[in-house]
Amino acid sequence: METKALPLSMQLCFALYSANHAMAGLYRPMLSELGLTYPQYLVLLALWERDGQSVGELGKALMLESNTLTPLLKRMEAASLINRARSQQDERSVSVSLTDKGQSLEAKSHEFAACVANALDQDGDTANALREQIFDLAKRLRKA
């Protein structure tokens, strides 16, 4: 009974790890010019979609908890990208909103998307289908 190892090339986990790294590597130089990190960019994406979310809502959108988000958001506040304010209705909750600077970066996100599309070097429908498959994969993994 051989217990031959499954090579990296057969591991879905490594495919995801590798692709996620490669994507981060593609974004890094572009984001770096804006003084942004990759997770900070994801926070901006979430806020461009809906401004004024609480830390908990952001966490739900990005699958992160306050132990990760709080320091990250503080750095973004220090960089004048967002404001953080306790909610009046519920003093436990902190509302995160975009500054003018944070809003102004939204235009760049389209350049980035175009750059990714270019890197993919395949037609849009194929890329969209793959994206949906990956989201679906994430959903299945989370459910398990």
Place this chain on the structure above:
Amino acid sequence: METKALPLSMQLCFALYSANHAMAGLYRPMLSELGLTYPQYLVLLALWERDGQSVGELGKALMLESNTLTPLLKRMEAASLINRARSQQDERSVSVSLTDKGQSLEAKSHEFAACVANALDQDGDTANALREQIFDLAKRLRKA
């Protein structure tokens, strides 16, 4: 000219980020019982495939550099999973090899793969095709 933001749900970068997190989340409790982290498990996968690789070779396989690998490997050495030794042919290079303990964990990797397959809840061919698409995606992104 609207500059409407691209929502998270349309971002391939977030799909990968999310799926990678979900996969890590699935592995975490299983690996935790073995005292392993997810990147440490990837190192083991690489070594089960070919034992005795140098730090640089491991880095090439996993897309990591010595600044990440060296401390990680030292922790794995401290946990008696691997040995690190300078090569005699070239004293610059460090060869990483599995201990008995490190080898013995290989059997578990098959359970993990089965667990992932079960979580996917879809037939193997579909999963394999998706894996190849994701590897291909990573390759395109890296080339760009």
Place this chain on the structure above:
DNA sequence: CAAGATTAAATCGTGCACGATATTTATGAT
């Protein structure tokens, strides 16, 4: 209303990821 339970953020400690730099060993050109 008061006491306990629940919820939302924050804090703390550890490990990973990476840019920049340092250190050590090997190689190459003269």
Place this chain on the structure above:
DNA sequence: ATCATAAATATCGTGCACGATTTAATCTTG
């Protein structure tokens, strides 16, 4: 042989991710 260069790890500082715990506000229930 010597010196410059290159190569392989290692070190350092910053930021992300997460388990565990803490703090403060709110809700619940007697």
